Amino acid sequence: MTRVKVVVLTGAGISAESGVPTFRDADGLWEGHRVEDVATPEAYELSPTTVHRFYDARRAALRAVDPNPAHTALARLERELGDDLLVITQNIDDLHERAGSERVLHMHGELRSALCRACHGRHRWDHDLVDLPPCPGCGVTELRPDVVWFGEIPYEMDRIAVELARAELFVSIGTSGAVYPAAGFVRQAMRYGARTLELNLEPSEGTVWFHEARHGRAGDLVPEWVSELLSRVSR
Numbered sequence: 001m002t003r004v005k006v007v008v009l010t011g012a013g014i015s016a017e018s019g020v021p022t023f024r025d026a027d028g029l030w031e032g033h034r035v036e037d038v039a040t041p042e043a044y045e046l047s048p049t050t051v052h053r054f055y056d057a058r059r060a061a062l063r064a065v066d067p068n069p070a071h072t073a074l075a076r077l078e079r080e081l082g083d084d085l086l087v088i089t090q091n092i093d094d095l096h097e098r099a100g101s102e103r104v105l106h107m108h109g110e111l112r113s114a115l116c117r118a119c120h121g122r123h124r125w126d127h128d129l130v131d132l133p134p135c136p137g138c139g140v141t142e143l144r145p146d147v148v149w150f151g152e153i154p155y156e157m158d159r160i161a162v163e164l165a166r167a168e169l170f171v172s173i174g175t176s177g178a179v180y181p182a183a184g185f186v187r188q189a190m191r192y193g194a195r196t197l198e199l200n201l202e203p204s205e206g207t208v209w210f211h212e213a214r215h216g217r218a219g220d221l222v223p224e225w226v227s228e229l230l231s232r233v234s235r
């Protein structure tokens with residue numbers, strides 16, 4: 001019985017069974033558009049109202065969804081492993097937190113947060129942004145969704161580099177491996193000696209980089225893997 005330092009990377013696939021749409025599957029999110037063309041600062045400059053409406057609708061839709069057994073299993077793992085588990089999520093929903101996880105890094109930002117383009121403050125936000133409300137910090141009406149678009153630098157990259165270097169086990173769940181830098185984390189962790197595992201509906205773009213890959217629904221695979229790990233590990 002040994003301890004193990006685990007870093008989990010999650011993507012849209014972990015929330016799919018909760019009813020949150022993924023980006024690149026057939027029923028993907030930006031209907032009729034490639035996400036790479038529209039999740040950009042340029043798209044926001046061109047039509048802030050369209051972008052605000054899109055994120056306002058997704059923020060409102062969050063209230064109607066709940067964590068699924070994959071989120072719950074990761075929260076259970078955190079209760080057992082404590083500081084030895086870190087979840088890095090590309091998701092902007094709050095389903096990990098609602099399942100009970102506390103050690104979560106949102107590298108692509110959060111729906112329930114607004115970013116002020118004037119003072120750069122980040123503010124907890126549960127309302128619409130389309131009507132251009134004032135920033136609670138500076139009063140300027142320059143609030144945008146606090147999410148990371150293409151060409152912008154994801155949050156917490158320094159901390160993530162440190163955690164990947166320390167990881168003994170790196171597990172990627174429900175992500176297509178199409179978007180960097182997250183898609184490169186498996187190779188980063190592996191270079192520092194971590195064992196790597198993919199849990200995804202189908203082989204991701206980076207599946208060859210993993211020591212092991214299991215394919216199926218996150219709601220089945222994640223609870224199975226968590227139980228298996230906990231039977232081998234103690235704090």
Ligand code: BJW
Nearest residue numbers: 011012013022023024090150151174175176179180201218
């Ligand atoms: C299930 C399931 C079930 C379904 N169970 N599984 C050329 C080469 C390399 C890189 C670049 C390049 N040109 C440009 C770049 C960089 C660029 C990039 O990666 N572009 C690619 C298109 C190539 N990246 C960036 O610009 C990033 N910034 C950056 O690189 O800064 C430079 C820098 C970095 C680090 C340090 C210093 C400087 C920023 C990327 C921002 C991405 N933003 C988005 C939008 C966020 C807001 C929003 O949500 O609207 O993030 S795009 C979108 O993609 C979103 C997601 O987080 C991200 C990843 O998507 P994800 O989660 O993988 O979803 P899907 O739909 O793709 O996949 C779902 C998977 O689940 C599928 O495989 C399904 O099979 C599976 N699945 N149901 C299990 N039930």
